[in-house]
Amino acid sequence: MKSQWECFLQNLxxxxxxxxxxxxxxxxxxxxxxxxxxxxxxxxxxxRLTLSxxxxxxxxxFNSVGGGLLFFENGSFSEGLIQLGPFSExxxxxxxxxxxxxLRLVQLFDxxxxxxxxxxxxEHLAVTxxxxxxxxxxxxxxxxxxxxxxxxxxxxRSPDTYSTxxxxxxxxxxxxxxxxxxxxxxxxxxxxxxxPIVLFDQDPEKQVQVLFLPDGASATxxxxxxxxxxxxxxxxxxxxPNLRRRMIRSYNEKGEWVSLTLVTEERKL
Numbered sequence: 001m002k003s004q005w006e007c008f009l010q011n012l013x014x015x016x017x018x019x020x021x022x023x024x025x026x027x028x029x030x031x032x033x034x035x036x037x038x039x040x041x042x043x044x045x046x047x048r049l050t051l052s053x054x055x056x057x058x059x060x061x062f063n064s065v066g067g068g069l070l071f072f073e074n075g076s077f078s079e080g081l082i083q084l085g086p087f088s089e090x091x092x093x094x095x096x097x098x099x100x101x102x103l104r105l106v107q108l109f110d111x112x113x114x115x116x117x118x119x120x121x122x123e124h125l126a127v128t129x130x131x132x133x134x135x136x137x138x139x140x141x142x143x144x145x146x147x148x149x150x151x152x153x154x155x156x157r158s159p160d161t162y163s164t165x166x167x168x169x170x171x172x173x174x175x176x177x178x179x180x181x182x183x184x185x186x187x188x189x190x191x192x193x194x195x196p197i198v199l200f201d202q203d204p205e206k207q208v209q210v211l212f213l214p215d216g217a218s219a220t221x222x223x224x225x226x227x228x229x230x231x232x233x234x235x236x237x238x239x240x241p242n243l244r245r246r247m248i249r250s251y252n253e254k255g256e257w258v259s260l261t262l263v264t265e266e267r268k269l
Contacts (some may be wrong), residue, residue: 004066004156007072008062008077011097011197012040015035015102016035017033017034017074017102018031018122019031019120020119021117022117024116024118024221025197026196032053035052036051040088043164045214046061046062046063047061048061048062051064066079068154070152070154072152073239076096078093078095078247082099084251084256087111088111089109092249093105094234095247096235096245100125102122103122103215103217104119104125106119107219113224113225118213120219122148132214133214133215133239136212136214136238138170138193140238140241142169143268144165144166144268145167145264145266146166146265147227149161149163150236151259152261153258153260160218162183163182164182165180166192167180171190174193175190176190176193177190178200189202191210197211206229207224208220208221209223215237216239217237219232220235227255228249235247241267242266243265243267244265245264245265246263246265247262247263
């Protein structure tokens, strides 16, 4: 097992790309070019992050990682609040690393718990091709996906690994039927599709929406986060037509961050 610091170092380099802001309905609000540098200092004992966008630089230095930040062995990571508080803003970032590219998604909620804004960050290593997938559509996901999941924990106990199956199909009315299987459990749910939004609306008190985004990305969010109800935020990335990754940041009924899961799944042909 790599240490969290070694996993962090998988992100070293100069990443060029953009920050694209979307409304919860998927309206593009603005797009800002960016350049992010992660460089070694002091023989790998410190890392300096320099983010340049809109003519301004933000600099952070790291000599350890922790708190609300966790990394997987391939460098993919998530950072966010470790506790949902009453009447306070909330948010989290989910970030994938694949070869010369990164895809990061930030989900932000206002102080009433309503989804407020999404930020999609698409990056590639400098002097490498900036290849990009088309915007995600429902037909890209239909079928059966078989995957392997790794769940890691804020207290750094041993990870859990297990197999997953995700089946997505449309019924005769055009409604989406989703069946998810993992650890001997199967959960089936249905959703309404309207443009780039898939809304799981069976329980009016616990509605969850999936928003399709550029570069094969998707954002899964509670329509409203609230205390006394467990919830999760999720990002997906269709890397190739039959290869997808999903990352899930889970919170318990007390609003405490409890786990982070990375699923790598392939569609059965």
